[in-house]
Amino acid sequence: MVERRTPRTRREFMKAAVAIGSASALSACTERLDGGPDVQTGSLADVPERQHAWNAFLARDDHGNAVAPRHHVVALFDLAHDGAPTQDDREQVAAALDSLNRAYEWSNEGLLVTAGYSPYYFERFDDALSDAVDLPKPKALSPFEEPELDDPDLVVHLASDHAPVVLEAEEALVGNRDAANGVEMAGSFDGVLDRRERRTGFVGAGLPAENQDVDGIPDGDPVSEESPLFMGFKSGFTKNQASEDRVTIQSGPFAEGTTQHLSKIRLRLDDWYGEQDHEARVAEMFCPAHADSGKVEGTGESLGDDSAMDDCQNPADSATEYGRVGHSQKMATDAREDGSPIILRRDFDSTDGGEAGLHFLAVHREIGDFETTRKAMNGEQYTDNPAVRQRVNNGILEYTFVRRRGNYLLPPRSKRALPEPR
Numbered sequence: 436m437v438e439r440r441t442p443r444t445r446r447e448f449m450k451a452a453v454a455i456g457s458a459s460a461l462s463a464c465t466e467r468l469d470g471g472p473d474v475q476t477g478s479l480a481d482v483p484e485r486q487h488a489w490n491a492f493l494a495r496d497d498h499g500n501a502v503a504p505r506h507h508v509v510a511l512f513d514l515a516h517d518g519a520p521t522q523d524d525r526e527q528v529a530a531a532l533d534s535l536n537r538a539y540e541w542s543n544e545g546l547l548v549t550a551g552y553s554p555y556y557f558e559r560f561d562d563a564l565s566d567a568v569d570l571p572k573p574k575a576l577s578p579f580e581e582p583e584l585d586d587p588d589l590v591v592h593l594a595s596d597h598a599p600v601v602l603e604a605e606e607a608l609v610g611n612r613d614a615a616n617g618v619e620m621a622g623s624f625d626g627v628l629d630r631r632e633r634r635t636g637f638v639g640a641g642l643p644a645e646n647q648d649v650d651g652i653p654d655g656d657p658v659s660e661e662s663p664l665f666m667g668f669k670s671g672f673t674k675n676q677a678s679e680d681r682v683t684i685q686s687g688p689f690a691e692g693t694t695q696h697l698s699k700i701r702l703r704l705d706d707w708y709g710e711q712d713h714e715a716r717v718a719e720m721f722c723p724a725h726a727d728s729g730k731v732e733g734t735g736e737s738l739g740d741d742s743a744m745d746d747c748q749n750p751a752d753s754a755t756e757y758g759r760v761g762h763s764q765k766m767a768t769d770a771r772e773d774g775s776p777i778i779l780r781r782d783f784d785s786t787d788g789g790e791a792g793l794h795f796l797a798v799h800r801e802i803g804d805f806e807t808t809r810k811a812m813n814g815e816q817y818t819d820n821p822a823v824r825q826r827v828n829n830g831i832l833e834y835t836f837v838r839r840r841g842n843y844l845l846p847p848r849s850k851r852a853l854p855e856p857r
């Protein structure tokens with residue numbers, strides 16, 4: 436039994452309940468909420484054709500940035516039989532997903548949900564996937580990683596500000612509950628799709644601080660109560676995200692859909708917090724010029740809605756002048772189009788397996804856009820300068836270890852239930 440430094444607060448309890456994710460955890464956490472949060476039911480008519488159309492339905496912070504839902508579950512499924520799905524399978528899966536949308540309003544207060552299909556799923560059909568979609572199999576994306584490559588058929592992402600909502604929705608989806616938010620489920624995945632794995636996480640002020648008692652985070656509670664992520668900074672400023680339009684597939688049978696990359700990154704933050712002060716962390720997360728100018732106070736609230744990458748030097752110049760380059764600064768060069776990033780990040784922290792981690796979930800028009808972005812993060816070219824090594828003084832690579840990668844197609848909502856490849 437691990438001795439806890441502080442008594443469990445309600446928020447910590449909710450997060451632990453998401454990670455455990457069983458029916459008993461669900462009843463325990465709804466009891467703690469005195470019967471559960473008061474969540475509005477929804478209507479299919481309110482759910483956009485773009486499954487990734489979340490921004491208009493999220494809360495905003497004081498600077499107008501979209502605020503990510505606080506609790507997340509990603510569930511990985513395989514079709515229960517060989518070969519292509521049948522029409523009956525499809526109708527059952529559609530009924531289950533439609534039921535969730537009727538049960539919870541489409542917002543951070545209710546439930547946001549996406550269903551995505553891997554390239555392995557499309558191999559079940561005689562026809563190849565439409566070439567209007569760029570969906571290669573996952574692979575290692577840097578010379579210094581050996582990730583496991585995820586090959587489930589389907590990935591479902593459930594997100595809400597309320598832990599009981601993601602838990603209840605997941606239980607209803609797999610057939611362990613007949614109703615969700617008091618609304619009867621017209622179907623579930625039971626018998627059609629087998630859940631092979633679940634990943635859980637959280638993002639938002641308070642949650643990382645309260646869950647920092649895990650491997651990968653040094654003693655002394657270094658993660659502040661204000662920080663939305665374990666590494667101590669805000670992320671996802673409006674001006675540093677791709678727009679939902681930019682990430683939407685433009686033509687072909689999956690127009691209005693998008694693609695999603697999901698990696699699992701292990702965090703080892705001993706040196707991040709043990710050997711570095713705030714200024715050094717700003718230099719590595721943003722850029723050395725921001726550390727000099729004091730532009731990033733605390734978690735980065737002072738940045739408003741823009742991490743001001745124009746005020747960073749070219750990374751090669753930072754390497755020469757400071758012997759180090761920043762994470763964000765590297766991405767803001769080759770991986771931009773018209774001054775904006777080409778991926779829309781929706782990542783969240785995790786303590787799955789008792790280790791500090793991050794489920795890096797992002798959507799983009801093509802998987803190639805993610806690969807371009809990841810290449811920029813690798814920063815191999817800056818090692819021409821002897822002070823910058825492949826993983827040292829090179830953004831946050833020293834502290835982040837990619838364990839798994841997977842690629843998925845998020846079809847438009849009307850085709851989200853076991854789609855045909857064309």
Ligand code: HEM
Nearest residue numbers: 666668669670671672675742763766767776793808809812
């Ligand atoms: C532990 C892992 C990570 C953390 C804590 C993290 C954190 C951050 C922070 C704080 C920023 C600056 C603020 C902002 O623009 O939102 C940023 C920017 C960014 N990050 Fe990460 N990041 C991580 C991993 C990644 C990965 C794996 C990718 C993709 C390969 C990525 C892509 C980006 C992009 C595209 C930007 C914006 C750059 C621009 O302004 O053009 N990040 N990240």
